[in-house]
Amino acid sequence: MEKTATAYKEKLKELSFLPLICSCFYPQRRSSISCDFEDMEVKPINTRVTGQAFEVILKSPSPVSDAVHSLPSPPKKRDVSLEDIQKKLEAAEDRRKSQEAEALRSLQEKRDRERDVLLKAMEENSSFSKVTEEKLTLKMEQSKENREAYLSAIMERQQEKERHAMDVRRNKQLMLVLSEKS
Template sequence: CVVPAYKEKMKELSMLSLICSCFIRSFDIDRCLVDMEVKPINKRASGQAFEVILKPPTPVSEVAHSITSPPKKRDMSLEDIQKKLEAAENRRRSQEAQVLRALAEKREHERDVLLKAMEENSNFSKMAEEKLILKMEQNKENREAYLAAMMERLLEKVKISPQKIICVIME
């Protein structure tokens, strides 16, 4: 009663079929189950235990399970070899052209980036120059206003005529 139940369980297990299919091309689970013996071991509280014994391969099964060698390649003619060489040369040229296109695109992108950076640098220089000129003009106006205010205060304190001060300054 236990052995048939175990064999049914084994049929359901995909792992056994996976392992057997790795070794045997046309796998038949019934044939695999014939080549094994299942012995029940004493029952335990946690469940049942089984001992699975694989039988040595029989001469019939040995022939049935033999692995076939891959089909032999036919001899290639000179024409076939030349066609393959031409195809390889075309692939090489195509790959070379693709690499050259990628390099050209990369160089064009680098040139665009460089031109944009130069333009931004030029714009920045112009803006900085304009700001500097404006600041210098403001400083000049402020200095002239400061000197005029100082001259006025000096004239008020000294009470000298402006012509005399100008003459003294010129000398």
């Protein structure tokens, strides 16, 4: 059955369908549509304006085609010994262990990287905190110095005004005393 199907497929590849296609476009009846090939015969079954039907008859395959289509038998498997099985199992176990070791090594590298990143972040955070604290302390000291300087300047002006006011009072008193004596 398989050889017949293969032969059928090969013959269909060889068969020219041009006359069949042309017959669809030219609906006139053709008297001899039947075709003969070496091991195939094509006979029209039903011919209509809408289409045609054909019967493909395959002849028995020739002995030459049997040799071409025969498939080689699959290679025979050799007997597997207990030692071979144990070697394969040991090799599989070694592969599994090496894969586990590689996975553990990869995880350890990731953990080390994470730890390094965390340490670096903590160092940067602490250095940032120190710098910020120093800047803030310096700013507070400058602010304190500026405030003290401002307060001392106000105090000096106040004292200057008081001295000036006292001098003006003394001058008025002297003027009054002098104006009384005169």
